[in-house]
Amino acid sequence: MMKISEAISDLHKMDMEAGKHGWLQGIHPLPKLLVTVFFILTTVSYGKYDLAGLLKMGIYLIIGFVMGDISVKLLIKRMRAVLALVCLVGIANPLIDRKVLFQIGEFAVTGGMVSAVTLMLKGVFAVAASYLLMVTTAVEDLGYALRRLHIPKVFVTVLMLVYRYIIVLLKEIERMTDAYSLRAPGQTGLHYKVWGTMVGQLLLRSMDRAQIVYDSMMLRGYQGEFYLRCKKRAGAGDYLYAAVWVMVMLVLRYRG
Amino acid sequence: MNILEVEELSFSYGNAKEKFRNQVLNQISFHMEEQESIGLIGANGVGKSTFLKLLTGLLTMQEGRLRIAGLEMKKENLQQIRAEIGYVFQDSDSQLFMSTVYEDVAFAPRNYGKSEEETRELVMKALGQVHMDGRKDRQIYRLSGGEKKLVSIATVLAMGSKLMLLDEPSVALDPRNRRNLIRILNELPQAKIIASHDLDFVYDTCKRVVLLSEGRIAADGRGEDILTDRMLLEKHGLELPLSFSSTPKNKFLAI
Numbered sequence: 001m002m003k004i005s006e007a008i009s010d011l012h013k014m015d016m017e018a019g020k021h022g023w024l025q026g027i028h029p030l031p032k033l034l035v036t037v038f039f040i041l042t043t044v045s046y047g048k049y050d051l052a053g054l055l056k057m058g059i060y061l062i063i064g065f066v067m068g069d070i071s072v073k074l075l076i077k078r079m080r081a082v083l084a085l086v087c088l089v090g091i092a093n094p095l096i097d098r099k100v101l102f103q104i105g106e107f108a109v110t111g112g113m114v115s116a117v118t119l120m121l122k123g124v125f126a127v128a129a130s131y132l133l134m135v136t137t138a139v140e141d142l143g144y145a146l147r148r149l150h151i152p153k154v155f156v157t158v159l160m161l162v163y164r165y166i167i168v169l170l171k172e173i174e175r176m177t178d179a180y181s182l183r184a185p186g187q188t189g190l191h192y193k194v195w196g197t198m199v200g201q202l203l204l205r206s207m208d209r210a211q212i213v214y215d216s217m218m219l220r221g222y223q224g225e226f227y228l229r230c231k232k233r234a235g236a237g238d239y240l241y242a243a244v245w246v247m248v249m250l251v252l253r254y255r256g
Numbered sequence: 257m258n259i260l261e262v263e264e265l266s267f268s269y270g271n272a273k274e275k276f277r278n279q280v281l282n283q284i285s286f287h288m289e290e291q292e293s294i295g296l297i298g299a300n301g302v303g304k305s306t307f308l309k310l311l312t313g314l315l316t317m318q319e320g321r322l323r324i325a326g327l328e329m330k331k332e333n334l335q336q337i338r339a340e341i342g343y344v345f346q347d348s349d350s351q352l353f354m355s356t357v358y359e360d361v362a363f364a365p366r367n368y369g370k371s372e373e374e375t376r377e378l379v380m381k382a383l384g385q386v387h388m389d390g391r392k393d394r395q396i397y398r399l400s401g402g403e404k405k406l407v408s409i410a411t412v413l414a415m416g417s418k419l420m421l422l423d424e425p426s427v428a429l430d431p432r433n434r435r436n437l438i439r440i441l442n443e444l445p446q447a448k449i450i451a452s453h454d455l456d457f458v459y460d461t462c463k464r465v466v467l468l469s470e471g472r473i474a475a476d477g478r479g480e481d482i483l484t485d486r487m488l489l490e491k492h493g494l495e496l497p498l499s500f501s502s503t504p505k506n507k508f509l510a511i
């Protein structure tokens with residue numbers, strides 16, 4: 001099962017990229033999170049025909065991807081499912097909204113076409129911005145930033161646990177399907193007859209392993225909260241980073 | 257003071273009302289001194305892991321008494337007891353759950369309210385003790401099996417626990433990592449209980465051996481006596497450690 005081992009190694013690679021010593025990686029997680037949220041909110045606030053305005057917001061992503069040394073190819077590869085979903089959102093608009101906005105030669109561009117593209121772009125921008133945050137920030141740091149923003153403890157804890165358990169689950173799937181395919185040569189995928197047992201087994205095994213993770217946390221003094229601390233303190237540069245971006249985005253949005 | 261006192265400890269899996277109860281431990285008693293190392297041996301399924309889990313409170317005690325570092329095992333003392341105990345799981349993969357070595361080892365000190373400087377000191381000391389200080393920024397998933405085991409031990413050392421419990425620590429280690437682990441364990445001053453059916457490993461790490469069989473202690477004494485007693489071991493489903501299994505003549509030939 002190539003897919004699963006790929007998913008595992010992707011998760012790990014993202015962890016690793018977040019640990020790289022790039023410029024963007026070095027920014028304190030809190031301003032980075034704030035800028036990301038602000039970017040997404042600004043992006044969403046654009047009018048449904050304001051494609052030209054929206055495109056300008058792309059500058060944030062371009063600079064972010066360049067400064068963080070992030071591969072766009074990998075973004076597309078990893079997020080293709082989400083991106084595809086996001087692109088489906090506005091697909092019906094051209095059928096509903098047939099008002100002609102302008103002509104390009106013979107071709108009439110309708111409101112539906114523009115709004116469809118705008119909507120897709122908003123989605124793609126939001127995904128790309130979140131991705132940028134994820135690959136430049138370790139989960140622990142992200143959790144820390146969320147707590148600083150007074151996001152309730154439960155949500156942050158759940159986020160951290162989900163992240164850990166997903167890896168546990170994926171590893172278990174990988175182990176089982178590996179063992180299966182080694183004993184079922186020449187077969188692609190799982191035979192439908194074993195699906196039931198496999199799913200049952202998977203559930204039991206991942207519960208077992210999740211239990212070990214939880215026990216291990218309990219034995220090391222876990223009392224319901226991840227004590228997330230950030231290695232670095234936010235300095236003037238970090239605040240400046242947030243301030244500059246917020247200003248640039250405001251100018252692009254209202255003066256551009 | 258004894259680090260551990262076990263008095264008539266019994267334990268069964270399954271509900272007390274159920275007809276089918278799997279009695280695993282039956283009136284176990286022994287004491288353990290500070291800085292002592294005990295090898296807990298016995299065939300597979302004899303209850304070694306069950307015993308260790310009782311000491312951590314992961315399994316709830318049913319009958320008997322347990323005193324750990326002077327603390328009676330009961331709910332009110334559980335947090336304190338856990339601070340004194342370091343449990344190294346058989347499965348290091350699941351025991352480690354943070355992203356990097358440093359973060360994982362720092363997990364316990366932070367939970368115990370240490371400042372970031374104190375945490376840093378504890379983490380670096382613990383990693384130094386297992387010779388993994390050079391790997392502190394490594395992603396956990398990129399570690400080898402042997403390194404994961406060492407990091408699991410470091411996570412426990414960083415808690416400053418007085419009693420270390422290790423469940424089958426030598427499983428899945430290659431000979432080099434195994435030797436390395438033996439050396440490191442022998443360097444650590446803490447009291448240790450090493451549950452294992454790898455008798456060679458136990459011989460190299462523990463002076464005292466407790467042999468479990470059918471829920472009871474079948475023997476408790478010096479490793480060099482118990483681990484060389486072929487009759488005793490075979491009676492309880494174990495084999496002589498490899499280092500003793502060859503006759504003197506064979507040994508001579510092997511050299």
Ligand SMILES: Nc1ncnc2c1ncn2[C@@H]1O[C@H](COP(=O)(O)OP(=O)(O)O)[C@@H](O)[C@H]1O
Pocket residue numbers: 269270278280298299300301302303304305306307
């Ligand atoms: N969660 C459980 N529920 C019921 N029985 C269990 C459970 N865990 C272990 N056992 C049983 O208890 C006995 C002792 O298991 P264990 O302590 O894991 O042995 P060891 O570690 O010595 O190999 C075995 O017979 C095992 O089948």
Ligand SMILES: [Mg+2]
Pocket residue numbers: 304305306423424
């Ligand atoms: Mg066991």
